[in-house]
Amino acid sequence: MKKILLGVLLATTLFPVAYADNPIRGWLKPYVNGRGLAFEFSSDSLNWEVLGGGRTFVDSDFGTWGAEKKMADPCLFLNENGLWTLMWIPNPRYHQYAICTSPDLIHWKPQDYPPLTDEIQRSINECRQTTLQVPWSLIESLRERCSYLDARDQRNAETLLDDDKRFADLQPFNIHLSFDPASSKDISDKLIGVFFEDISWGADGGLYGELIQNRDFEYSPDDVMGRNPDWGPLYAWSIDKASAEISTQNPIHANNPHYIRFTAKEAGATLSNTGYDGIPVKKGEEYLLSFFGRKEARMGNAQLTVSLQDDSGKRIATANVRITSNDWKKKELTLKASADASSTRLVIESGEPQTFCLDMVSLFPRHTFKGHRNGLRADLAQTIADLHPKFVRFPGGCVAHGDGLHNMYLWKNTIGPLEERVPMPNIWRYHQTLGLGYMEYFQFCEDIGAEPLPVVPAGVPCQNSSWGGPGQQGGLPFASTLRMNEEIEPTLTMEQYTQDILDLIEWANGDAHSTKWGRIRAQGGHPKPFGLKYLGIGNEDLISEVFTERFTYIYNKIKERYPDIIVCGTVGPFFEGSDYTYGWQLATDLGVPMVDEHYYLGPGWFINNQDFYDHYDRNRPKVYLGEYASHTNSRQNCMESALTEGLHILNLERNGDVVAMSSYAPLLCREGHGNWNPDMIYFNGTDIHLTPGYYVQQLCGQNSGDHYINGALSTDGLRLPENVRKRLAYSCVSDSESGDIIVKIANLLPVEVNTELNLGMLQDDEKAKAIVSTLSGQPTDRQATPVTRNQDLIGAHFPCALQPYSFTVIRICKKQ
Ligand code: AHR
Numbered sequence: 001m002k003k004i005l006l007g008v009l010l011a012t013t014l015f016p017v018a019y020a021d022n023p024i025r026g027w028l029k030p031y032v033n034g035r036g037l038a039f040e041f042s043s044d045s046l047n048w049e050v051l052g053g054g055r056t057f058v059d060s061d062f063g064t065w066g067a068e069k070k071m072a073d074p075c076l077f078l079n080e081n082g083l084w085t086l087m088w089i090p091n092p093r094y095h096q097y098a099i100c101t102s103p104d105l106i107h108w109k110p111q112d113y114p115p116l117t118d119e120i121q122r123s124i125n126e127c128r129q130t131t132l133q134v135p136w137s138l139i140e141s142l143r144e145r146c147s148y149l150d151a152r153d154q155r156n157a158e159t160l161l162d163d164d165k166r167f168a169d170l171q172p173f174n175i176h177l178s179f180d181p182a183s184s185k186d187i188s189d190k191l192i193g194v195f196f197e198d199i200s201w202g203a204d205g206g207l208y209g210e211l212i213q214n215r216d217f218e219y220s221p222d223d224v225m226g227r228n229p230d231w232g233p234l235y236a237w238s239i240d241k242a243s244a245e246i247s248t249q250n251p252i253h254a255n256n257p258h259y260i261r262f263t264a265k266e267a268g269a270t271l272s273n274t275g276y277d278g279i280p281v282k283k284g285e286e287y288l289l290s291f292f293g294r295k296e297a298r299m300g301n302a303q304l305t306v307s308l309q310d311d312s313g314k315r316i317a318t319a320n321v322r323i324t325s326n327d328w329k330k331k332e333l334t335l336k337a338s339a340d341a342s343s344t345r346l347v348i349e350s351g352e353p354q355t356f357c358l359d360m361v362s363l364f365p366r367h368t369f370k371g372h373r374n375g376l377r378a379d380l381a382q383t384i385a386d387l388h389p390k391f392v393r394f395p396g397g398c399v400a401h402g403d404g405l406h407n408m409y410l411w412k413n414t415i416g417p418l419e420e421r422v423p424m425p426n427i428w429r430y431h432q433t434l435g436l437g438y439m440e441y442f443q444f445c446e447d448i449g450a451e452p453l454p455v456v457p458a459g460v461p462c463q464n465s466s467w468g469g470p471g472q473q474g475g476l477p478f479a480s481t482l483r484m485n486e487e488i489e490p491t492l493t494m495e496q497y498t499q500d501i502l503d504l505i506e507w508a509n510g511d512a513h514s515t516k517w518g519r520i521r522a523q524g525g526h527p528k529p530f531g532l533k534y535l536g537i538g539n540e541d542l543i544s545e546v547f548t549e550r551f552t553y554i555y556n557k558i559k560e561r562y563p564d565i566i567v568c569g570t571v572g573p574f575f576e577g578s579d580y581t582y583g584w585q586l587a588t589d590l591g592v593p594m595v596d597e598h599y600y601l602g603p604g605w606f607i608n609n610q611d612f613y614d615h616y617d618r619n620r621p622k623v624y625l626g627e628y629a630s631h632t633n634s635r636q637n638c639m640e641s642a643l644t645e646g647l648h649i650l651n652l653e654r655n656g657d658v659v660a661m662s663s664y665a666p667l668l669c670r671e672g673h674g675n676w677n678p679d680m681i682y683f684n685g686t687d688i689h690l691t692p693g694y695y696v697q698q699l700c701g702q703n704s705g706d707h708y709i710n711g712a713l714s715t716d717g718l719r720l721p722e723n724v725r726k727r728l729a730y731s732c733v734s735d736s737e738s739g740d741i742i743v744k745i746a747n748l749l750p751v752e753v754n755t756e757l758n759l760g761m762l763q764d765d766e767k768a769k770a771i772v773s774t775l776s777g778q779p780t781d782r783q784a785t786p787v788t789r790n791q792d793l794i795g796a797h798f799p800c801a802l803q804p805y806s807f808t809v810i811r812i813c814k815k816q
Helices: 002-013 118-127 136-156 160-166 203-207 378-385 438-448 479-484 494-509 516-523 545-561 578-590 603-608 639-654 692-702
Strands: 025-033 036-042 072-078 084-089 098-102 132-135 173-186 237-240 242-247 259-264 270-273 279-281 286-295 302-309 315-323 329-336 341-350 354-365 391-394 424-426 430-432 451-456 534-537 566-570 594-601 622-630 659-664 668-670 681-683 688-690 707-714 728-734 741-747 753-759 767-776 787-794 797-802 806-813
Touching: 025 072, 025 136, 036 136, 072 118, 084 118, 132 136, 136 603, 160 639, 173 728, 173 741, 203 378, 203 430, 203 668, 237 242, 242 270, 286 302, 286 315, 302 329, 302 354, 315 329, 341 354, 378 438, 378 681, 378 688, 391 438, 391 659, 438 451, 438 494, 451 494, 494 516, 494 534, 494 545, 534 545, 545 566, 545 578, 566 578, 578 594, 594 603, 603 622, 603 639, 622 639, 639 659, 639 692, 639 728, 639 741, 639 767, 639 806, 692 767, 692 806, 741 753, 741 797, 797 806
Parallel strands: 173 753, 391 451, 451 534, 534 566, 566 594, 594 622, 622 659, 668 681
Antiparallel strands: 025 036, 025 132, 072 084, 084 098, 173 707, 237 270, 242 259, 259 354, 270 341, 279 341, 286 329, 286 354, 302 315, 302 341, 424 430, 681 688, 707 728, 728 741, 741 806, 753 797, 767 787, 767 806
């Protein structure tokens, strides 16, 4: 504490008095703007001006998103090492303070939130609202920083929607694009993949084929933080001529404690489930119904009729079943639909007054993706497969590290019999059955020929957590510190948790006979190892001390035991800032092979930062751009977002020697249940709506290569203004498997650009076939679909008219 007070003293007394007309020194008055630190400044300590229009220099990142992130009583001082130190109370509801340091008030180290002691509280009280006398050059540097950021914000606010003014006089023009095979490099063959997360009903009610909602009666008010009074064990269920209670006595399995005890008051009493916005069925298709049932002791067999009924009550499929046992018994039967219906309900009808218990009531189409039991919705899975992703990242996103220590996604809870899995609240405020678990994710990857890229928490939950305490909650405790952390009762120690991660690798890759977890995988139905190569640790985490210690521990253990696994670290949610800088620093220091970058930014950022990776150090970790999307002001997936994402992919391809992987996020959204916008694929129970962004990913996924060929753009003496030139991007790759050459061109201009391609890799009289695919449309267009045509080529020169606002892929097949 003495050190802190010394710092306060230094900052307030060491600098001599300033001269107002020719300042050497000036004054800074820190204040809070929103959740961040802003300044007023003065050259005479009498007249004050707001610095940078109130721009904040560090924002509190403690606790839940939104209004819960606060900054009170900021105390800023120079510490004895000459570092600016900022302390504040991040939220008076919790006994923690926040602290971070900076050499210049501009670049800040990640924040830490240690316990608040009386001594710290006293010193914060003493120093808050202090006016600081500082060198005038410091004030100047802050003002310059604000001007730089203002100019940058203005540049990055560029949107295609203003183009009628920006390019009012622009006429169609000609360009030449020449590609020189002598100037080329190897690039990643895994550049385009998918990011899968159970957000916006992406898994339950989405990709997972289950048609019954709340099949296990495990919905809990915690799922929605009590915000929906209807949300609980009977959600999506209704009863008629009956009474029902939710019981936990003698359940099928302790991991699934709730079940329904149903008492029919008369024959014809029903228990119905509405599924996820209705249960869609197709004429002639079979649906597999299963449930666990138990009759009451001393009662006769329970006679039930099970049917799928449309809105008018018409039965589309019917079967009869009896519950004959006093112990839980699984029943399975098939329902065949006699008609199409977009929205039916499952109705379980009692033949007489009686009492019985049900749990795990499940209905799957027989036709799932690749026909797996407990499988995936076929049309959605196929839509993802059609992207030709080279990898699938799962299970998130924020779902991976979860809302608090008790909500971390633990892979072992997601394998084995469904009734033994551990359902839990989803951080996006609904329920996870975990029926789509690690076995199903790995199986999907195998089915579509994509590398699995699981992401496990780094022993810390999301820094935005709200459940069981705010933020990272101190992370999972190491065994040695267990007793010290009394507030949060841990489920696991770091040592146990890290062993679970090692077990995951053994589960995925271990021999089915000689390893424990390989055997468990085989018992689960997959004797052949999955061949896991990649493993992500952490997601967008705050690079706090708590995180750093845990990440380092996990990383070293994996490296020691499985040196060939390509571990992917995390560098925060932005393309800059303290988590980005220090996440990169940590990964570089540890020698982590790859890091996961995330950024969601406006179209103008993508247009104006095309060299983002050109200057990346090739000797540092590789980049996995794990989450990105172009967010227009209207936050819609439209041609403007798609074109700027396409532009970015071309820049990624050019940098495919340092960018190893990329995935757009988020992937799926069930209409009416969106947690996030925009997404790549929208769907309801029966239909899938693809977006321009989907088509750009698909064009690039289906036309990826492993070798980059440098190109040059020239004009016939025309000097293209910078704002025109940056709206054109191109890339040329070759694919060693097919031998094909692929040119991709983005034209983000409102005019046609006539292009002559000069393909140095073709002889003058060589014949080839080209498949030309073009996606074009006005910036706000959300319905654009690509058009594909074939063209015969002779020789190296190939004319191609680039339509206004278009993304064109030319695949040249030399092998006839
Ligand atoms: O993609 C949606 C969310 O964005 C992810 O869950 C999270 O990682 C990011 O903040």
